[in-house]
Amino acid sequence: MRMSQAAEDSWIGHFRGLERLDREVQETLVARSRYVSVPAGTVVFGPGKSPENLLLLLEGTVRVQQTSESGREIVLYRVHAGESCVLTTACLLAYENHAAEGVAETDVKAVMIPRTVFDELVARSESFRTFVFSAYARRITDLFHVIDEIAFQRMDVRLAQKLIELSRGADTVKATHAVLATELGTAREVISRQLQEFQRRGWVEQSRGTIRLTDRAALEGLGQDG
Amino acid sequence: MRMSQAAEDSWIGHFRGLERLDREVQETLVARSRYVSVPAGTVVFGPGKSPENLLLLLEGTVRVQQTSESGREIVLYRVHAGESCVLTTACLLAYENHAAEGVAETDVKAVMIPRTVFDELVARSESFRTFVFSAYARRITDLFHVIDEIAFQRMDVRLAQKLIELSRGADTVKATHAVLATELGTAREVISRQLQEFQRRGWVEQSRGTIRLTDRAALEGLGQDG
DNA sequence: ACCGGTCGGTGACATTGTTACCGAAACCGT
DNA sequence: ACGGTTTCGGTAACAATGTCACCGACCGGT
Structure with missing residues (x-):
């Protein structure tokens, strides 16, 4: 040795x-x-x-x-x-x-x-x-x-990116709205609103404490074309 | 030597x-x-x-x-x-x-x-x-x-601070609205609006390219009490 | 089952960002 | 001085975001 x-x-x-x-x-x-x-x-x-x-x-x-x-x-x-x-x-x-x-x-x-x-x-x-x-x-x-x-990015784009980042390939993210708000430096209500909009479009499903990404492509696409 | x-x-x-x-x-x-x-x-x-x-x-x-x-x-x-x-x-x-x-x-x-x-x-x-x-x-x-x-400060507070910073003790600031917008990472229109409000309150006077601080104390006070 | 705390929903409102204009003032070459 | 161009600031309508106040649903413990 x-x-x-x-x-x-x-x-x-x-x-x-x-x-x-x-x-x-x-x-x-x-x-x-x-x-x-x-x-x-x-x-x-x-x-x-x-x-x-x-x-x-x-x-x-x-x-x-x-x-x-x-x-x-x-x-x-x-x-x-x-x-x-x-x-x-x-x-x-x-x-x-x-x-x-x-x-x-x-x-x-x-x-x-x-x-x-x-x-x-x-x-x-x-x-x-x-x-x-x-x-x-x-x-x-x-x-x-x-x-x-x-300074320059829209909230919806940032949230979509963050969801994808936090999912790390899985199809669910375990995080409360309040936690996501902290991630992005915004208020909880803003996150709730955005997630509702995402849900309305069929991109995510929500339940207490977790978010299921049902259309990852759409979330990714937000950044590209607007 | x-x-x-x-x-x-x-x-x-x-x-x-x-x-x-x-x-x-x-x-x-x-x-x-x-x-x-x-x-x-x-x-x-x-x-x-x-x-x-x-x-x-x-x-x-x-x-x-x-x-x-x-x-x-x-x-x-x-x-x-x-x-x-x-x-x-x-x-x-x-x-x-x-x-x-x-x-x-x-x-x-x-x-x-x-x-x-x-x-x-x-x-x-x-x-x-x-x-x-x-x-x-x-x-x-x-x-x-x-x-x-x-992330967390109001625009009016930030603008007031910036004006004081840029004045460096003098009573006028030589800067266009566009320049101030860049300083704070916002849009020119937002600066124009805020400055108008400051002017309405008698805190500043404006002329093309320069801003006169007529009530420095008020500008400084914005941060403290809100 | 009860209680206290967490989680998310909601509506009204204030602030900030965006878009699309406009006219006035400064600048510039002739 | 003149006309053309650019820069500067003003405005209004609208969209997006932040703030406030409140609410009920859910969760954990006892």
Whole structure:
């Protein structure tokens, strides 16, 4: 058995972009990080909780959302398995009053990298830097996309897209109107109205807490032609 | 005359966070960067133009905005003198289709740091890393703020805030209704309506291309009590 | 069965976005 | 100065979205 066995078999393989790291760097990562497992619903980071760690997700998803003063919420993006919560690395060093919070949407298994180790690796490894900045780019692109949508897209188009996204290939979406409203940063009544219209057209069927997509093609088509 | 004279007298002093760099690092920065001066209106970066440099602004401001498919625009944030265009560093390595573009709003003097030097300094200097990540945090916070506003704030409040921001203490704002619409990501007609209402209340006076703020207190008060 | 909380429905209304115009003011070349 | 062009702002009708107040149906527990 070679010494590097541990590193090779470790969680590193979950992350495209980390595999390319030097073996030595990989070993540092594995040795100095900590495995955590949190149940669904846990607030992973948020206002007040200064996150002293970079989180790399092995399993599950984390929903990052923002709450306005008036109490309304909007989902900014999701961090999936194989991705990292890089934005916290920036937020923790400067402006602590970032109103965004991260919530474990499912049971989550992850690896925590302490800030000091993160900093050391950014210094030591070009591949790690690429990994970090790519992750940043991904998130920032997501934010641009969110801004574009809420500023310029029609509600019906956004809802249709979101339903398809949340269905993930299945034919039903388990979500209350209120949850969908949060996803899109709008009010529950607006969602109810839109879903009624979709139902009237035969695109969906509703029951308490779930929505059946009966005409996926029509929903997808909304974006194209209008 | 000491060797470090050049570094000490250089543009480094414009940037809080760079002064703390080791002298050696400062000298690298000064030696390997390039001074540029561009006239107002120049597109500094944008879709298609892969920015191979980090920009540090010495004078002027750069407006970063996004254009939707439908042609409407929204201003995301501004980069002022003493700040940097860090987001481009991320965008240039990963997703090139970022729809955001940067426009010189005034004549701009800046320093360009090539990507390779940027990378080298991130590796070498802890202070430089702090500088970079702080700049990121600042921008990301700005984006969160934009999202919060367009999703949850009333138009009149946003317009009042924007007028005050653009006045910068003066009592007139030089901007067309169309420009203000772009600032807030809305339509020109909406701005015209709101300004008429402001005028009716005696808060502003309008003439072609300029708006006089005649009751700043009232405009500021809009946010507080509603 | 009762109770409290969640979920969705509804109607009236306010705000914002869209469309399609219009005339006035500034700009420009001759 | 003149006429043509562009930019700027105004207007009205309408569509879409957000807000408010309320309601009954359903769900879980006891």
